[in-house]
Amino acid sequence: MAMNVDDAQPVSGRLPGVGPAPVLLFHSLADPARLAIVQLLADGERRVVDLTKELGLAQSTVSGHLACLRSAGLVDAHPHGRSTFYALARPELWPLLAAAEELLTASGTTTTLCPEHHRPEPVAVCGAAVRGCTMHHSGRH
Amino acid sequence: MAMNVDDAQPVSGRLPGVGPAPVLLFHSLADPARLAIVQLLADGERRVVDLTKELGLAQSTVSGHLACLRSAGLVDAHPHGRSTFYALARPELWPLLAAAEELLTASGTTTTLCPEHHRPEPVAVCGAAVRGCTMHHSGRH
DNA sequence: AGTTATCATCGGCATATGGCGATGAATGTT
DNA sequence: AACATTCATCGCCATATGCCGATGATAACT
Numbered sequence: 001m002a003m004n005v006d007d008a009q010p011v012s013g014r015l016p017g018v019g020p021a022p023v024l025l026f027h028s029l030a031d032p033a034r035l036a037i038v039q040l041l042a043d044g045e046r047r048v049v050d051l052t053k054e055l056g057l058a059q060s061t062v063s064g065h066l067a068c069l070r071s072a073g074l075v076d077a078h079p080h081g082r083s084t085f086y087a088l089a090r091p092e093l094w095p096l097l098a099a100a101e102e103l104l105t106a107s108g109t110t111t112t113l114c115p116e117h118h119r120p121e122p123v124a125v126c127g128a129a130v131r132g133c134t135m136h137h138s139g140r141h
Numbered sequence: 142m143a144m145n146v147d148d149a150q151p152v153s154g155r156l157p158g159v160g161p162a163p164v165l166l167f168h169s170l171a172d173p174a175r176l177a178i179v180q181l182l183a184d185g186e187r188r189v190v191d192l193t194k195e196l197g198l199a200q201s202t203v204s205g206h207l208a209c210l211r212s213a214g215l216v217d218a219h220p221h222g223r224s225t226f227y228a229l230a231r232p233e234l235w236p237l238l239a240a241a242e243e244l245l246t247a248s249g250t251t252t253t254l255c256p257e258h259h260r261p262e263p264v265a266v267c268g269a270a271v272r273g274c275t276m277h278h279s280g281r282h
Numbered sequence: 283a284g285t286t287a288t289c290a291t292c293g294g295c296a297t298a299t300g301g302c303g304a305t306g307a308a309t310g311t312t
Numbered sequence: 313a314a315c316a317t318t319c320a321t322c323g324c325c326a327t328a329t330g331c332c333g334a335t336g337a338t339a340a341c342t
Contacts, residue, residue: 018176021250022241026176030168031330035159048289058332063290065330073248082288082339092244099237100163106233107214109162172300189319199302204320206300223309223318 028072033057034065035113038088038097041075042115045087094118169213174198175206176254179229179238182216183256186228235259 028034033055040046040054048066052059066086069075076089097113098120104111169175174196181187181195189207193200207227210216217230238254239261245252 018173018180019250019252020173021245021248021252022176022254023171023173025241025245026167026171030164030171032159032161032164033330035163035167039159049287059289060291060333061331067290079289079338082286084289090244090247092240092247096237096240096244099233099240100166103231103233103237104162104166106231107162109160111160111162113163174300190317200319201303201321202301208320220308220319225319 025072025074028068028074031065031068033061034069037062037065037069037086038074038093039113039115041086041088042118045078045085047083047085049083051086095120165213166215169209169215172206172209174202175210178203178206178210178227179215179234180254180256182227182229183259186219186226188224188226190224192227236261 029038036055037051040051046054048059048062051066052062055062057065066075066077070077070086074088074090074093075086078085078087094114098118101111101113170179177196178192181192187195189200189203192207193203196203198206207216207218211218211227215229215231215234216227219226219228235255239259242252242254
């Protein structure tokens with residue numbers, strides 16, 4: 001479930017230099033469960049059990065997905081007591097999801113990947129400063 | 142090699158609504174070969190043979206990857222004579238890749254996914270209008 | 283100490299993925 | 313007409329992926 005970074009030659013060995021990092025990043029987002037986790041974490045950090053219940057997946061499965069997201073650097077794990085809290089680690093994720101959403105919209109698909117508060121201004125006639133992309137920790141410790 | 146759209150219940154059936162489209166999109170980018178193809182096509186459209194040589198992969202493999210990218214709506218196929226030209230179909234892809242690049246940079250990885258002419262302005266003090274993200278067809282028919 | 287809760291990790295299993303060569307259709311060339 | 317080229321598709325195979333239950337470690341609670 002992991003996809004190691006150290007698998008050297010990605011395909012045949014002489015591909016143009018794409019590097020494993022972007023592949024890992026996109027791979028981590030190329031799964032319904034992981035994408036759902038990201039969306040849930042957008043609302044605030046969660047414990048593994050919480051996600052387990054919200055997703056309807058086995059605990060081991062959720063842990064696996066979280067490990068994947070963590071290896072991609074998208075989430076952070078904060079152990080607290082006997083539970084572990086997971087939270088989004090990269091605010092830069094929202095522009096990415098917004099861009100994906102826009103691409104899909106342009107392709108004719110209606111999708112919602114970003115919560116409203118993380119979407120960029122519709123057009124921004126210029127003047128308004130930085131918006132969206134704010135990390136908000138709704139404490140639960 | 143395709144990943145069908147009609148596989149209904151993605152994981153267990155009761156996941157929050159993420160929809161198959163974004164998964165398909167990210168999946169299409171989560172492969173070194175396909176990412177390489179995208180980069181090559183950024184420079185202009187290619188035939189399958191061209192990509193086959195440039196990637197060092199079997200023709201059937203390349204065709205498969207192109208089918209995947211096409212099913213994700215990222216590339217278009219223009220049959221011409223006995224060869225087929227493939228070109229990028231979505232200019233909106235560049236903001237996506239730029240966002241991914243930024244995220245990875247923020248994560249500490251140095252990666253280059255967009256050609257310079259497709260990158261957004263470094264900061265854009267405001268004033269300069271729309272830039273980058275232009276589709277350029279360097280004809281070869 | 284004993285019990286309960288939470289979670290990471292492991293092994294097993296069914297399926298998906300990505301690689302290849304072979305085949306056949308379509309088209310251009312001789 | 314015969315041949316060559318290009319490409320989509322198919323079957324095969326090795327590996328990766330995602331799911332689960334079981335196990336064991338850690339920490340809290342009685």
